[in-house]
Amino acid sequence: MSKFVTFGETMVLFEAATQGRLRYVPSFLKKIGGAESNVAIALTKLGHSATWFGKVSDDEMGHYVVREVKAEGVDTECVTYTTDAPTALYIKEHRREEELAVYYYRHDSAGSTLTKEDLAYEKIADASILHVTGITPLLSDSCYEAVLAGIQCAKEHGTFVSFDPNLRFALIHKLGEEVARQRLVTIAAQADLILPGLDEAKWLFGDMEEQDYLTKGIELGARKVVIKNGGDYSLFKDEQGTGKVNSFRVKQVVDPVGAGDGFAAGVLAGLLEKKSLEESVRMGAAVGALVIGVKGDIEGLPTRKEVDAFLCDDNKVYGGVSR
Incomplete structure (x- = not known):
């Protein structure tokens, strides 16, 4: 039984092998990337069992995606x-250095055809945590219905629901801002943990003071709320109280894509281990800091040994001050 289960679209990533505009790039590195599978892979590296499923094409690209996720130790039997x-x-x-652009080709993709009939309900029912993002419900109406059905199953079986809005504005603009917001707020209202960035919270709930977003999340029904403020700090609130965890500074940001997924995985790993929310957020900050130093969505995801060593390193920079 996997303690953690998630579902959504994982894509094939072609990463330019050299710097410069794509028109001048002669070769690419073939990889994978997807918010939900990134979190599942991160959790396996942190020592937890994880299940990911989704819908892919029955062709070489689809089988490549599944093979790569499975190779990281994630259960993929329900794809x-x-x-x-x-x-x-x-x-x-x-x-150029530290200037990254990302182009998506996901219109009418296999992942967008996911339906509630495709869900592995038995996996959700048996898991400790179901993690969903704001990407999947915006891919299509059937994907939105699938997310709601997955959450309902989790609620019926006592599975903790984690929600990372993970806003993708290309999807939001295509669907329509008001429809997209309504869908994501509906999901947030059913989650036990909400993990938005500060800018995402503002988009979802309007302009408020930072602390008010924590209160808003609790009022919606969440048991725990974490608000990420870029690379500076994270605020958190649960039944034990409210607090702030400063981010770890890094010397160079090589690739920021995937840092949020690493952060989420660190928080969720901490909760699976019955740590306090503050300790869990600190672990999330450590994972996120380690991820952005390596190119690729999953290549920089650290092992548990690396995270523990990082947290014990007296020479790291924390909250802008050397410890």
């Missing part, structure tokens, strides 16, 4: 396949 739609792709462009 479904279709011959009616392609596996989504995205491309990373490194125009």
Whole structure:
């Protein structure tokens, strides 16, 4: 039994092998990336069992995605396949040092055809945590219905529900801002843990003071709320109280994509281990700091040994002050 289960679209990633505009790039590195599978992979590296499933095309790209996720130790036995739609792709462009652009090709993809009939309900029922993001419910109406059905199953079986809004504005603009907001707030109101960035909280709930977003999340029904303020700090609130955890500073940001997923995985790993929310947020901050030093969505995800060593390193920089 996996303690952690998640579902959503994982894409094939083509990352430019050299800097410069794509028109001048002669070769690419083939990888994978997807918010939900990133978190599942991160949790396995942190020592926890994890299940990911989704819908991919029954072709070489689809089988490549599943093989790569499975190779990281994630349970993929409930993935479904279709011959009616392609596996989504995205491309990373490194125009110059520390300037990254990402292009998505996911319109009418296999992942967007996921339905509530494709869900592995038995996995959700048996898990300790179900993690969902704000990406999947915006892919299509059937994906939104699937997310709601997954949450309902979790609620019926006492599975803790984690929600990371993970806003993708290309999807939001295509669907319509008001419809997208209504969907994500509906999901947030059913989550036990809400993990938005400060800018995401503002988009979801309007302009408020930072502390008010914590209160808003609790008023919606969440048991725990974490608000991330970029690389500076995170605020948190639960039944034990309210607090702040400063971020760890890094010397160089190589690739910020995937840092939020690493942060979420660190928080969730802490909760699985019955740590306090403050300790869990600190672990999330450590994972996020380690992720951004390596190119790729999953390549920089640290092992538990690396995270523990990082947290014990007296020479690291924490909250802008050397410890």
